[in-house]
Amino acid sequence: MTLRLLFEEIRSTVQKISSDLGYPAVNFDVSEASKPEFGDISCNIGFLLAKPLKKRPSEISESIAEKYRAQKGSLVSEVNVHQPGYLNFIVNNSVLVKSILESSVEKNYGEFDLGGGEKTVVEHTSVNPNKALHIGHVRNIIIGDTVARILRKANYDVNVLNYVDDSGLQVADIIVGFLYGGFSKEPPQGQKFDHYCGDVVYVNITERYETERHLAEKRVLVLKELEEGRSEIAKFGDEITRRVLEEQLKTCWRLGVVYDCLNFESQIIRSSLWKTVFDKMKSLGIIYLENEGKNSGCWVIKSDSDVEEDKILVRSNGIATYIAKDIPYAAWKLGILDDPFHYKQYAVQKNHQVLWQTTLEDAGTKLDFAGDRVITVIDSRQSRLQNIITKIISDFKSGKKSYVHLGYESVTLSQDTAKTLNLETGGKSVQMSGRKGIYVNADYVLDILGVKTYEEAKKRNPELDEVSLVKIAEQVAVGALRYAMIKQDLDKIITFDLSESLSLEGDTGPYIQYAHARAVRILEKAGKAPEFGSTFDGLATVHERDLAKAIGRFDIQVEDSAKNLSPKLIARYCHELAVSFNSFYEHVKVLAAGSPEMINARLCLVWSFKETLRKALDLLGIDAPDRM
């Protein structure tokens, strides 16, 4: 029996007693007590009934407690009422520990059926293929990847998409750089192609637009060619963006992030999708052709309010705007339109998962990546546009389809880190900008983290071979970065500081990974596998009990984070687990526990912890190393 079922059992007993007493039905809560001195489990029913019954909360709780005591089985050992009126339960220790440990052994422990297999799309990453990923993109990627993992655990059928804007202005910029700016197609020795395009070509060419008129003119031409396709320039553009994309994906894969399908914007533009959506919006009366005023000749969405401007979707020259390009894609993701694409294999990823890509050629497979629920991960600076898309989509969706913008605040660079880029910030943190070259590349961060974690690992494990050390270093570096990107609320700005990110102590990924490594070492040194058949009566110290209870919370946390699309809850849970274990580790000896029964019981607890933490870390995309 899981902790969740234990709560439910107590809840239904309280429910029954309350209704037997003739109390009105209220939606009360049964959950873990906030502090150990309050027992294991708390119920707030007294407060909720206080008003309708016109009695003191404690009085009501006492009346329920009395009945509960009379019929309590082996599960609950004590029922107490605490001021100001909580109904608190102490659970029989051996029953508690045994039920948690035995349920945690299950392979699917932590899974919770919230989604009922609902087809869901998570779109994230979607970085223009003209530059390398920087630390701001990493936040998007890690949020998206973590949410996808959590939703799968909560039984949603998830497809992860990455939208490749290969026909936009930013791509046009680097093409101009290569064709007319004098840049070689090959990066200098040792530089990744995406870094070269972003750090050198893109930054340089946008600067030169100011002074070199002819380049700015070429930019418009190139953009047009990219949209139309077919031409030599378009072919060249395709070659370049695919090379950049390949390098970007290497970084994503390095972070443990995988996708199901790549969608190319150029193909969406060249497909029938836009025309279909445009016609549909016209026939539904969502958009209007403006005949007068400053927007004359444009197709616009009328604004409801007086202060808000009308939104232009198609310019007076007939070219669709940025936001308009997003609408057919949104509709495609929801499966509202006939799918014009076939699908080709792009790659087989590290976890053996196939990565597909769209194609307009007839060759290839017909697949279905659409979902009834679409979650688009984009930073909240795009909220306004995302709201408009959500509204349009809701106007022509059918049935229960829903489009969700999962927004998050941006990553800024700390004053000190900005200084390392030779920026004077006036004492403030600074917004990143790809165009101005103000950013810190993801590969760079992973590399310097890797150097540090390698040194640490080598110092601690001098006997390990080079291959193992490098692997551990990379796992810990990725763990540190992923955890840092996910541990705080989506609504909080992350101020990224290079030197601070090298700290691997306290509330960090490595702290959690270290707890796992410690547990693994105990199990290794034990020399025999724990046997779960026996009783766990001996696991009675506060450290053992706390650890067991933490293990028991897993599926509750999964449910919570999936329901609220809140990945940080799992991060916090992993941290809690690790804290409980480290405290246990320091205070309770496992291998020197005395009797073989005691050793076995504690080994079971350690094993159970290790497995649960590994599964929870997997939701964060963080590896659980055996040594570090």
Next chain:
RNA sequence: GGGCCUGUAGCUCAGCAUGGAUAGAGUGCUGGACUUCUAAUCCAGUGGUCAAGGGAUCGAAGCCCUUCGGGCCCGCCA
């Protein structure tokens, strides 16, 4: 001007959805614990007018209102 987000310990943040028990972590600082399962650890101490004011409530960090501070967004750019 309008919209979204934000303000909790020196610093970085939990807690706020669903009001309830003495407001919690990390970091910093001070001190302590490695002959005993790896000290990327643990233990203790330090540190708070929960931005300010008002309201409803038996009860507010949390709900409502007002004000103030900070960030972002509001183009026939993407």
